[in-house]
Amino acid sequence: MPSIKVVNMAGKEVGELALSEKVFGAEVNEAVLHTAVRAFLMNQRQGTQSTLTRSEVSGGGRKPWKQKGTGHARQGSTRSPQWTHGGIALGPKPRSYKVNLNKALKRTAMFSALSSKVAANEMVVVDAISVAEYKTKAMVEMLAALGAAKKALIVLPEVNELVIKSCANIEGVKTTQWNTINVYDILNCDTLIVAKDAVAKIEEVYAR
Secondary structure: OOEEEEEOOOOOEEEEEEOOHHHHOOOOOHHHHHHHHHHHHHHOOOOOOOOOOOOOOOOOOOOOOOOOOOOOOOOOOOOOOOOOOOOOOOOOOOOOOOOOOOHHHHHHHHHHHHHHHHHOOOEEEEOOOOOOOOOHHHHHHHHHHHOOOOOEEEEEOOOOHHHHHHHOOOOOEEEEEHHHOOHHHHHHOOEEEEEHHHHHHHHHHHOO
16 A cells, blocks of 8 residues: 655654555556647537638639630639639638546556556645635745655645635646546646545546
């Protein structure tokens, strides 16, 4: 069973926490991680790009010149794709990029992502993350004390507006709650900072 040190916001060790083997000590499955990240990025696409075909652009209702005898190539409309301001041939049209993953694959990907952070010593557990007022400086000092790299993901046990807004102006720092974390954000950060209570809630849901 893996274990991790618990520190306070000043970076001082205040205890040790035993982690769930199933959630934080799983074998990392890179193929599943790739599938999960690809699905996440595909699902972010709106698929609203659209171009006008020759039947949708305005104009071109009359044959530009007669079929024969002009020396020109035959043309039926000035809105064919080869004409300036003509329609677009084979251009993109609105479509859905949605990718669905089954529940088992999602869980395996989450276990692999969390376990990879523990194995790489890129996860930090803080006994409590809170501030008394909206203060970016307090969160910057916490990140410095924890030795957090440029890109950090802070996982909270519940919505805390003071913490969220205090981190809003810090470049590379993202806050989320334990029930809204995703594989992409976990892998995309250099340091995963998790509140102790959030760890307990993650294990409660995923370890059963």
